[in-house]
Amino acid sequence: MTKTSPHIIATSVCGALHKAKKLPCQDFHMTKTSKGKLVAVVSDGAGSAKYGKTGAKTICETICNTLLEANIYNVRESVIKAIELARDKLRFHRYNHSKSDNELLKFSATIVGVFYHQNQGVFFHIGDGACMAFNMGDYDNCIISRPENGAYSCETFFYTMPDWMDYLRFTPFSDINRILLMTDGVTGFVFGDDFSQIHYKFLVPIVEYLDTQKSKQRAVSALRNTLNDRKAQRINPDDKTMLWIKLK
């Protein structure tokens, strides 16, 4: 890693519900950096979708592999193209027996992502989960891309839906030095009920630890153990992913 490379810590842990059903974690995360550009995506494969994990992995890989070619001015078009490409891959996936759009919902997954280059960035987001951009210590002025649920908390939106474009949201930001992406297994710990408040007693210890821990391996392990905490799993038995980026 060079001096200017961002410092990235991320982990996905399997929730108690999937563990009980002997299913793998349906969350996935990925980051890529090149020439000062950063792309990071976390995705939550829907528990109700047979191949949600595959949908989550496909979108993370497709976006990370294509978005490094973008710039801050055309990133929105590039995100849309990347999602269309991921949907194309799923149309011809071996698990899509009819090779049609009808079976895309079997791969349902959310998108929580960020593109960053030269002090400017943009969040792109479909469904639940959340993104935060802020300067270290200044949590009150953070830029947040909030979760989008349906009428009930048990419903959200996926890039595999026919009307996915209606749910794709972009949030620009600039001049910040920390980014945090998370799936919905974690949002309840970070935010209050209406997402207007931050639970500092969860967020601050994690942010400060990740910021100061020099060993990446140890930081990942501690983050994973924390998200796997028995109390955390009891309160929210969903899969949990956090992806932390220190830019400067």
Added chain:
Amino acid sequence: MDNTNTSERIPYVEFADNANERTPCVLVLDCSGSMRGEPIKQLNAGLVALEKELKDDIDASSRVQLLIIKAFGKDEVKIESDWTDAMNFTAPEMEADGLTPLGKAMEIALQKIEEQKCLYDSCGITSKRPWIFLISDGEPTDYGWKESAEICRYAQKNKKVIIHAIGTQGANLDKLAQFSILPPKRLTGLKFTEFFLWLSRSVSCISKAAPNADNYMDDINDWNEK
């Protein structure tokens, strides 16, 4: 993913519990004359078991809300137990008498759900999609029940609610089926207690489940006639 095998956790982290989130559950119970005797006795025993089971579950007791509607008399409908957190729920003792106005009862169930959703929204409380359990040993007797059934199916198709129709022995499942887009189930004998224990486990599981995790209902073999 990293494979470091240490037990170190990040110190001083506190996990906030979103204790406000609710999972609403409505029971629409046929208390017509045909339920007299052993059926109503078993139904009451089942409700007591539901109360105990939900109260014993630390999470479900604060997250699940119950509403009980009784269909009986001369096409009468009564809110036997209004919206109550499971921790404060006391099983009512039901009595059997009269006819079976299930259409009217189901429309009131939908109306109460709509009102409760408005209350949740105004208080900033998130909620899971509500459940309605329609339980009958017969068939609807009220005029216009078919229109009510259509309204129920429409609400379910529009993801406003999840409706389960349960018939005991002698129930007309073809008619009960018209209230839901899901196939009806038949209760084995008078296994109300087994049914309500299943209901408690399922609603508890859903109250803690992840978004779109609609397949976490418990096994129904204890009470469902195959």
